[in-house]
Amino acid sequence: MSTVTVQLFASYAETFGGPTLEVPLDPGSTVGDLVLSIKALPGAYALPESPRIAVNRRFASFDQVVHPTDEVALIPPVAGG
Amino acid sequence: MSRAAIVARPIDPAHLIAEVRSVDFGAISVFVGTVRESNDGRSVTAIDYSAYTSMAESELASIIAEAGDLFGVSAVVVEHRVGALALGDVSVAIVAGHAHRTPALDCTRFVIEEIKKRVPIWKREHYADGAIEWVDPTQSTGAATQ
Numbered sequence: 095m096s097t098v099t100v101q102l103f104a105s106y107a108e109t110f111g112g113p114t115l116e117v118p119l120d121p122g123s124t125v126g127d128l129v130l131s132i133k134a135l136p137g138a139y140a141l142p143e144s145p146r147i148a149v150n151r152r153f154a155s156f157d158q159v160v161h162p163t164d165e166v167a168l169i170p171p172v173a174g175g
Numbered sequence: 176m177s178r179a180a181i182v183a184r185p186i187d188p189a190h191l192i193a194e195v196r197s198v199d200f201g202a203i204s205v206f207v208g209t210v211r212e213s214n215d216g217r218s219v220t221a222i223d224y225s226a227y228t229s230m231a232e233s234e235l236a237s238i239i240a241e242a243g244d245l246f247g248v249s250a251v252v253v254e255h256r257v258g259a260l261a262l263g264d265v266s267v268a269i270v271a272g273h274a275h276r277t278p279a280l281d282c283t284r285f286v287i288e289e290i291k292k293r294v295p296i297w298k299r300e301h302y303a304d305g306a307i308e309w310v311d312p313t314q315s316t317g318a319a320t321q
Contacts, residue, residue, distance in 0.1 A: 103227050104297035105309040142313070151230040153293065167227055167295075173310040174226075174255055174296030175208050175267055175287060 095120055098160055100132065101167040109140045119162055125149065126156035132168065145169070177243070179235030179253040181228045181296075191252045191270040200250070200272040204279035206287050208267040210260050215315055218303035224257045224266060227295040231255070238289045242271070245285065246278040253286060255296060266298075 100115040107113050117131050125147045132138060132145075146169040147154050153169070160166060178194070188207050195203055210222050239251045250272040260266055267290065271282035290296070291312070298310045 101227070103295065104225055104299070105311070108309075148227075148230055148295070151233045167230065169227070169295050170297060170309070171311045171313045172291070172293065172295055173298045173312055174224075174231075174294045175291045 096162040098128070098162050098164060098166055100128070101165070103167065104170045105140070106168050106170045109137045110135065111137070115168075119160060123160055124156060125154045125158045125160055128160055128166070129156065141168075142171075177239045177249065177251045179232055179239055179251075180255075181226050181231050181235075182254050182256055183258050184256070186254045186256050186265040186268045188265065188268045188270070191254065191268050194252050195250045195270045195272040197250065197272060199274065200279075201274050202276035202279040203270060203272045204276070204283040206267075206269040206283040207265055208287070210262050210264050210266055212262050214300060214310070217300075219262070219300050220303055221262070221301040222260050222266070223299045223301075224255075224260060225297050225299075226255070226257050228257075231294050231296055234294045235290070238286055238294070241289070242282045242285050246273070246282045248273050248278050248282040251282060251286065253290075255290070255294070257296070 095118050097116045098119045148167040150165050212219050235253050248271050252270045255267045269283045269286045271279045273279040301307050
């Protein structure tokens with residue numbers, strides 16, 4: 095099993111105590127699988143039901159397959175403007 | 176000519192207007208967002224903005240491209256600031272030029288609404304009572320999103 099690095103920002107970096115998470119990744123795992131793994135971690139109670147994930151700088155659907163080399167980020171509710 | 180950037184310095188809307196200005200345009204629409212002193216009934220003293228910069232600039236570029244398709248506007252400049260901002264500071268400026276006013280006005284409105292939905296930028300407000308909290312528009316009472 096490999097892992098993927100998940101970038102964290104803003105409130106989520108505080109929730110998990112750092113700027114990244116290393117999350118186990120089975121071959122063929124999807125964004126939805128990744129979210130389930132993240133939601134099993136300590137502190138994940140602060141996440142919404144369906145947190146937004148970006149893969150390679152674009153918002154990803156839950157059925158998108160994730161690869162270990164992808165740039166993955168867990169996106170808190172945005173508040174620009 | 177269009178451009179979008181996340182910047183860590185003060186934004187000067189006059190510079191953005193000068194960048195867009197052209198004799199081809201009869202209208203230049205400008206939206207400037209500034210830091211206000213209250214949010215959801217609480218007294219705000221300052222705001223820290225942060226961003227996932229590479230994705231934010233990519234999303235801004237996508238929004239500008241979509242605005243071009245929707246409104247036929249080919250000259251849009253957007254800057255969003257990150258870092259520590261004081262009351263009254265400019266947090267975002269959007270400038271759109273077009274031959275006519277309606278596409279220019281519609282474009283700036285579209286861009287700011289899309290920024291609020293999908294550009295990965297966050298703000299942490301400092302309140303007069305000493306509290307510091309991340310702003311979550313999905314949890315606000317609604318007044319802050321107007």
